Amino acid sequence: MSSKKKKKLTPAQKEYQTFAKSKEPKRPVFKNCVKAFIVGGIICTIGQFLQWLYMTYFNFTEVTAGSPTAATLIIISVFLTGLGVYDHIGQWAGAGSAVPVTGFANTMASSAIEHRSEGFVLGVGGNMFKLAGPVIVYGVFSAFIVAIIKIAIERLGGM
Amino acid sequence: MDKFIWAFLVGGGICVIGQILMDVFRFTPAHMTCTLVVVGAILGGLGLYEPLIKFAGAGASVPISSFGNSLVKGALLEAERTGIVGVLTGIFEVTSAGISAAIIFAFIAALIFKPKG
Numbered sequence: 001m002s003s004k005k006k007k008k009l010t011p012a013q014k015e016y017q018t019f020a021k022s023k024e025p026k027r028p029v030f031k032n033c034v035k036a037f038i039v040g041g042i043i044c045t046i047g048q049f050l051q052w053l054y055m056t057y058f059n060f061t062e063v064t065a066g067s068p069t070a071a072t073l074i075i076i077s078v079f080l081t082g083l084g085v086y087d088h089i090g091q092w093a094g095a096g097s098a099v100p101v102t103g104f105a106n107t108m109a110s111s112a113i114e115h116r117s118e119g120f121v122l123g124v125g126g127n128m129f130k131l132a133g134p135v136i137v138y139g140v141f142s143a144f145i146v147a148i149i150k151i152a153i154e155r156l157g158g159m
Numbered sequence: 160m161d162k163f164i165w166a167f168l169v170g171g172g173i174c175v176i177g178q179i180l181m182d183v184f185r186f187t188p189a190h191m192t193c194t195l196v197v198v199g200a201i202l203g204g205l206g207l208y209e210p211l212i213k214f215a216g217a218g219a220s221v222p223i224s225s226f227g228n229s230l231v232k233g234a235l236l237e238a239e240r241t242g243i244v245g246v247l248t249g250i251f252e253v254t255s256a257g258i259s260a261a262i263i264f265a266f267i268a269a270l271i272f273k274p275k276g
Binding site: 027029032033035036037038039040041042043044045047048049050051052066067068069070071073074075078079081082083094095096098099100101102103104105108109112113114116117120124128131132134135136138139140142143144146147148149150151 | 195
């Protein structure tokens with residue numbers, strides 16, 4: 001709760017807030033971190049293996065191998081989402097499965113599948129980016145600002 | 160072989176940062192991924208993310224923070240070639256494969272699979 005809202009509370013409400021907070025189940029932070037570390041690490045290692053595969057057998061360079069690697073991970077993740085496996089992994093791993101690019105594909109596929117009963121245009125098309133949209137919006141906006149600032153600094157420095 | 164170990168450690172480390180944001184700072188998963196993307200974009204602008212990818216390979220390029228870095232990279236590369244408009248035209252250049260693949264296969268999945276209870 002924001003501090004602004006807290007100031008308006010009566011003493012009884014404040015007491016209740018602290019009471020509710022003390023009864024809130026403690027999150028096993030360390031255990032969750034270990035799970036996230038293991039699953040996230042494994043997904044990245046699979047990514048590294050795919051990258052190595054593309055570089056060794058398909059004549060990609062270290063730079064160009066990034067795209068097929070991401071695409072392959074996304075295909076695997078979408079397929080696992082469709083089978084309902086990825087959500088089980090996600091429940092166990094928390095951020096370990098949400099942070100890698102597979103988590104991004106999972107949010108898109110799961111919202112697309114979930115809303116297909118509302119029709120393919122408004123349901124699937126309209127809801128596909130419901131969860132993945134914020135990432136793209138904030139990514140593009142921050143990238144735009146960062147790029148503009150960097151170019152401005154370079155131009156001014158070059159003058 | 161070293162690369163695989165570093166990919167595991169760095170990739171796992173970034174996921175732990177995400178988990179801490181969620182558990183300790185009470186971020187929702189959406190807030191957490193957005194934060195990582197913005198941080199990735201800023202690190203990309205400062206030129207710190209590319210060395211990390213060089214060092215850890217997929218450990219740095221698979222987590223979502225590399226999405227922010229790739230957006231900045233594409234924008235800057237295209238801006239170098241075509242001038243300031245390149246920031247707009249190049250922003251999705253590097254990440255295009257990931258986003259296109261996600262859209263296409265998510266749609267195919269919606270055609271094939273039924274929601275699981």
